[in-house]
Amino acid sequence: MTAKPALAIDGGRPVRPAMLPYGRHRVDQADVDAVVTALHSDWLTTGPAVDEFEVGFAKAVGAPYAVAVSSGTAALHATAFAAGVGPGDEVITTPLTFAASANCALYLGATVVFADVRPDTLNLDPARVEASITTRTRAIVTVDYTGQPSDLDELAAIGARHSVSLIEDASHSLGATYHARPVGSLARLTTFSLHPVKHITTGEGGMITTDDPDLAARLRTFRNHGITREHHRREDWRYDMAELGYNYRLSDIQAALGLSQLERLGDLIARRRQIAARYTRAFAALPEIEVPVALPDREAAWHLYVVRLRLEGLRVGRTEVFRALRGENIGVNVHYIPVPWHSYYERLGFRRGGWPVAEDAYERMLSLPIFPAMTDADVDDVVHAMDKVLGHYRR
Numbered sequence: 001m002t003a004k005p006a007l008a009i010d011g012g013r014p015v016r017p018a019m020l021p022y023g024r025h026r027v028d029q030a031d032v033d034a035v036v037t038a039l040h041s042d043w044l045t046t047g048p049a050v051d052e053f054e055v056g057f058a059k060a061v062g063a064p065y066a067v068a069v070s071s072g073t074a075a076l077h078a079t080a081f082a083a084g085v086g087p088g089d090e091v092i093t094t095p096l097t098f099a100a101s102a103n104c105a106l107y108l109g110a111t112v113v114f115a116d117v118r119p120d121t122l123n124l125d126p127a128r129v130e131a132s133i134t135t136r137t138r139a140i141v142t143v144d145y146t147g148q149p150s151d152l153d154e155l156a157a158i159g160a161r162h163s164v165s166l167i168e169d170a171s172h173s174l175g176a177t178y179h180a181r182p183v184g185s186l187a188r189l190t191t192f193s194l195h196p197v198k199h200i201t202t203g204e205g206g207m208i209t210t211d212d213p214d215l216a217a218r219l220r221t222f223r224n225h226g227i228t229r230e231h232h233r234r235e236d237w238r239y240d241m242a243e244l245g246y247n248y249r250l251s252d253i254q255a256a257l258g259l260s261q262l263e264r265l266g267d268l269i270a271r272r273r274q275i276a277a278r279y280t281r282a283f284a285a286l287p288e289i290e291v292p293v294a295l296p297d298r299e300a301a302w303h304l305y306v307v308r309l310r311l312e313g314l315r316v317g318r319t320e321v322f323r324a325l326r327g328e329n330i331g332v333n334v335h336y337i338p339v340p341w342h343s344y345y346e347r348l349g350f351r352r353g354g355w356p357v358a359e360d361a362y363e364r365m366l367s368l369p370i371f372p373a374m375t376d377a378d379v380d381d382v383v384h385a386m387d388k389v390l391g392h393y394r395r
Contacts (some may be wrong), residue, residue: 007392009327015385016329018373019052019316019379023197023305024371026268031260038256046230047064049252053259060186060262061174063209065216069254071222072171072193074248075206076104079189080139082218083165085110087140094124095338096358101169102339112140112348114340116355120293121145122306126154127355133158139165144173144183146335147272149303152178152186167191172303174199175269179297184209194254197371199268199301202254223248227322257358271372272302275379279305279368280381289391290312290364304335308364318364321389325366328385331368 006012038049050068058066069075087090087109093101095114102112106348115128124142140159142150152168159166168186170176171193176183184190192198194205210216221228226245276292281291290308292298309318318334326331338358340350352359368382 004392005388007324007327008329009324009387014328015388016381017154019329019331020369020374020381021331021371022333022367022369024373025196025201026371026373027201030263031115031257034256035253038253041252045251045253047250047252049255049259051115052249053250053255053262056259056262057184057207058209060265061182061190061209063190064211065209065213066184067208067210067216067219067223068250068258069206069208069219069248070250071204072191072198072206073100073103074193074223074246075191075193076141076167076169077089077107077221077246078098078222078248078278079167079208079217080104080108080141081222082215083139083167085138088136090134090136091122091139091141092129092132092137094139094143094145094335094358095340095355096122096145096361097169097339099187099339099342101141101143102345104141104283105139112339112345114350114355117145117192117358117361118151119147119357119361122361123148123150124155126151126158130158131157133162133164137162137164139167141167141169143171144176144301144321146304146306147172147176148174148292148295149173149178149183149186149298153257156187165189171195172390173196173301175265176301177299183301184334184374185211187375188212189215191231192256194323198303199256199272200262200265202250202258205250205254205258208242244326259307263279268372269301271374272343272370273300273369275374276300276302276305278376278379279383280368283386286386286390287385288394289386301387305368305370306365307368308336308361309366313395315395316393321393322366324389324392328389330382330385331369333366334362335367336362338362365381 008014054066064124089110091105115132173183192207196201222245226243
């Protein structure tokens with residue numbers, strides 16, 4: 001019998017000579033040129049480039065209005081504000097997300113209610129959301145986990161029955177479709193992140209789309225200290241701060257980068273889908289891996305490719321597999337530690353065990369590298385490393 005190759009953490013040769021990260025931004029010369037043009041313009045911030053970016057983004061996702069802000073977190077905060085969330089209200093969201101999806105409720109004095117996720121997609125389970133509705137529920141924040149759209153029709157129907165706003169956190173799903181319609185044109189309020197590991201980037205940044213002109217106006221006021229007219233639109237010195245807002249503006253420099261990147265969105269999404277398909281085909285031969293479920297009525301944007309380990313077939317746990325893959329220079333990650341497990345939320349009274357589907361998934365999941373600049377050879381390295389590590393630890 002041929003001896004198994006030694007793992008890198010045991011002194012063997014790693015699959016790759018250098019680390020392959022789970023995500024990486026891509027900036028080309030057109031992006032650099034766009035930013036330089038902005039730097040030479042009359043406006044570095046609060047200028048017309050932001051307007052151009054908003055118009056281009058709205059067109060790309062089929063939404064009437066888009067409002068740019070300084071981060072995906074700012075987008076969630078502004079959106080919860082526009083939806084009327086305030087002290088005494090409850091906001092339902094998923095435990096399997098980055099903390100900002102829940103924090104936006106706390107910023108406004110509301111209470112977070114976590115509902116469990118579906119066992120296949122790991123998106124919010126509409127049945128669990130329905131069971132969590134009370135007379136205090138003001139909003140549902142659903143997260144398109146990994147880039148696969150949530151059950152938006154079912155969640156919207158729940159919201160309509162109970163007069164509750166639906167907010168779609170689409171930080172993972174720019175470029176995805178649901179029933180052949182693009183994400184960003186579906187929910188009344190949709191938020192996006194423009195962080196460097198997302199589909200397009202402005203360095204830091206976020207975007208909100210809506211079909212409601214009044215909501216769009218309220219969002220623009222909120223991002224600008226609560227001031228009703230933005231600087232480059234004033235005809236004289238007078239302005240009014242009508243509400244308590246924040247400085248959540250995006251600069252013209254960032255908007256120029258985002259607008260340039262937006263032109264390549266279709267190609268970037270296509271490459272992510274190719275990588276995901278290549279992984280799924282390759283991992284069909286590995287019984288220790290549960291690959292992501294892709295539902296037939298929606299197309300994912302594949303911000304993340306998350307596998308779940310079938311630990312009953314392994315002699316070790318997820319931690320050992322994670323460390324071994326890192327030793328092979330495969331930059332796996334874990335998305336996410338359940339939000340109610342964080343110490344801040346524990347101090348609010350949340351205790352482990354209330355979301356069995358999300359919590360079980362967390363204990364077994366690994367995020368594999370996926371970004372458009374990956375080559376087929378990079379993908380093959382990930383597959384090779386998974387085969388090597390899981391073969392070593394197989395029962």
